[in-house]
Amino acid sequence: MDQIIVQILNGLDKGSAYALIALGLTLIFGTLGVVNFAHGALFMLGSFCAVIMSRILSASHTVIDETRTDFLGNPLKVDVPYVYDWFGEAAGQTIIDWAVPISILFAIPVMIGVGFIMERGLIKHFYKRPHADQILVTFGLAIVLQEVIKYFFGANPIQTPAPEAFTGSLDFGVWLGFDPLTIMYPYWRLVYFLFAALIIAAVFAFLQFTTFGMVVRAGMADRETVGILGIDIDKRFTLMFGIAAAVAGLAGVMYAPIVAPNYHMGMDFLVLSFVVVVVGGMGSLPGAVAAGFLLGILESFASMPWMVDKLPGINQIIIYLVAIIILLTRPRGLMGRKGVMED
């Protein structure tokens, strides 16, 4: 029993990332009808927002500390981050420590901006082109984005730790009446899951309860009719693209402490996220979220030692296997609507 709970918990954080990326993919597909192969790159950009922010925050200048000497007897040179000067050493240290959560504030405008530029500059010219063309041009864009990041940040993963306060693990099992130390769950993963849940809830609330969201949902269902009503759907869709980009970006920011950001992490996640979208049902938001968590947890179950013992390699292929089976037996995915991308 405790093993099952451990696996469910382990699946949650990866599932959260899948769900967030798939949610953005589906938003873009549902509203704009565009298959965005660059969505993984947006996730990667988000992760690098965290890297950039932590670098900005730890930007420092060198001072000579006369009171101390280095091993040669010269006065010691010390790097002092600017934030120490501005906020004092204790507060400054906390700020640097909290770089990842602080990057959220930085990532939101950046990612929305990136989304706007992408949609206005590139994607909008592809609404009327075949899906294959959309896949190809966004695939090209994904390559460009990841190569740009590689140029500036190098090919190696960059460790971006979570704040000190979240480094430990929560003894989750004790709460449920198990023995101590049976079900351990790192705090940051818990934070990630809660964060993802919050974002997902926010997106759904936004679509459900605001006028804007209503129009967008109507547009997803029947674009032409909404257009006939005289509503400028295009502008809203542009904003929607920005939001989807921000969702992917935030998923990336908070994921940075879990997997050290590298330039190709976007592609790695993209392939799986597409599988998630297809399993959930192209164009279905709840489907994307449900499938994201489902596949994350399935993957984690498949990685259990006795599973791998019985069916070696199952953890590597489970997601693809499930996708193939679902696509063949339920062509529309778990919650897909009729008539979406069926030609």
Added chain:
Amino acid sequence: MLGLNKNDATLFLVVLALTMLAPFILNPFPEGSGMAQFNAGYPDLMQRFVIFGIFAIGFNILFGLTGYLSFGHAAFLGVGSYAAIWSLKLFTLDVIPAIIFAIILAGAFSLLVGFISLRRSGIYFSILTLAFAQMSYALAYSVLTPLTGGETGLQIKGTDTPLLSNVADGEIGRANLLGAEMSSGFDMAVGSWLFTFNLGYYIAAVAMLIAFYLSIRIFRSPFGMMLRAVKSNQQRMNYTGLSPKPYTLAAFVISGMYAGLAGGLMVAMDTQVGPERMFWTASGEVVIMTILGGAGTLLGPVLGAGFIKYFENIVSKINKDILHNWFAFLPDGFEDVMVSLVYPFVGKGWHLTLGILFMLVVIFLPGGLVEGGQRLIGLFRRKSKSSEAGKADGTEPAE
């Protein structure tokens, strides 16, 4: 000639001449000159030109004609490679059986994958092929290690004793054709030029010419026309009494066999294989080659493969020193600016250039380099025509 019409025959002869004379054409710069690093006439690179050419020609039969975008063709290339290496390790060091096994096994695997994937179309088809390919990669990487050598892959080892070949104990066997080793060949020095002729290259080149010839025949056949009909309107096809599925599946298997041939040839040349050959970025590469060159055209895939492999090798070699040499004629400040502007796009930044180029082609030149070439020729002809006629009758289409 050979059942081709005049234009196609000319095209084939041009490609024939180019591939046969490649050791000359690709080595235009004398040895030791500053430009010698842009020579591409060395066996390893030339082999890659034609092998990826085969891969792209095959992919084009599927994507260019039927419009089905597969993101998993590297899996067939990989299967072909594994089949070929086992043939070399166990059966005979002769490459012909290895290549035949590669084609057959890749064909069988693509039949299975195609049969399942083609139940869906559009983006779903792309994702299904992607899923299959990733699954194959993951399996080759982990569970199937006894068959695939896992992460390290497979090579011919000293302990391998192929059934039909005489290999001394502990000697590492080498791939051959009727006893002639792949790496055999000769150099030809003309003045300060050096040209390398390599058996392996010529075997791969002949394979590519056959592949290219067959693709012309397929393009011009009723079957090829049906494949274009699949892309154009499946509904009408159904109501015209034709079943699109077997046509598409046949195209899928043919392109899978081409990939297998390419994979088998790769092994014949370097006698090794690893799972990364099946990774989805490898599938993406053949997509890029085909589209960059011109999907749906005969020459496009060959051009695209050659273009990408050439620049991958050459552009990625350009470093800061070379750039400084190039811009040395500029005043110092400008030189540095130019170097730092160009540097991100060369050397390790080659993929950036490739990505940008690919996007530009998809956006502005959906017909790829071939369409670009035709437009240029059209522009040129129109100009000369209008200058001859004096007045513009240039509104007439060029072709």
Added chain:
Amino acid sequence: MGILEVSGVNKRFGGLQALGDVNLSVEEKSVHAIIGPNGAGKSTLLNCLVGKLIPDSGSVMFDGQSVLGRKPHEINQMGISRVFQTPEIFGDLTVLENMLIPVFAKRDGAFRMHAIESVPHEKDVIARAEEMLAEVKMLEKSGMTASSLSRGDKRRLEMAMCLVQEPKLLLLDEPTAGMARADTENTIQLLKDIRTERGITMAIIEHDMNVVFSLADRITVLAQGTPLVEDIPDNIKGHPKVREAYLGEAQV
């Protein structure tokens, strides 16, 4: 016994009875029109004839064989061709190629791996296709890309693609829907010509009654998924039930 015999066909979509106990008999060499107000089930019926939909119950016999459970291309190979509301042609291919495909389909069946043969060497097929193009006066357009044709030409091309297969039954789905008056007249004339010159059996689905009165030998009026009346045009015109069905629609 007609060439097409539909008996007791039912089709439900969820709670909606789209077709209820439809019986229909199309005589050989006749033009049979199926009319009815919107939502009467005309398109559903047509889709049941060509294999796109499978009825829940009942039988559809064509030329003595059941079409049920067969795929659209198999039904076409039995001799039923279909013309769509908006012309369905191979837009990326040339007009001649559009014409060649049905000729190949007629000769070689649903699938043939003729991958090494060359199209220009298929002299008979090309001759047949060009002959048909000449008949519909489109021979001079044979090198054009089909998508660049005018709408009228697309309609003629589609019709010719069906006719070149010498179908035993030609199904037409609202061939004049959305057409301007002049185009409608042209289409009616084209169908009349086909009828007099070839004597092909036709079943026409139409919303516009005026079109069918000038063409049809017999008319079936469908309302709410069930045939109301079947008779010759003159008797249909003043039939009270028909008026009721159409007036009922007009009031909505």
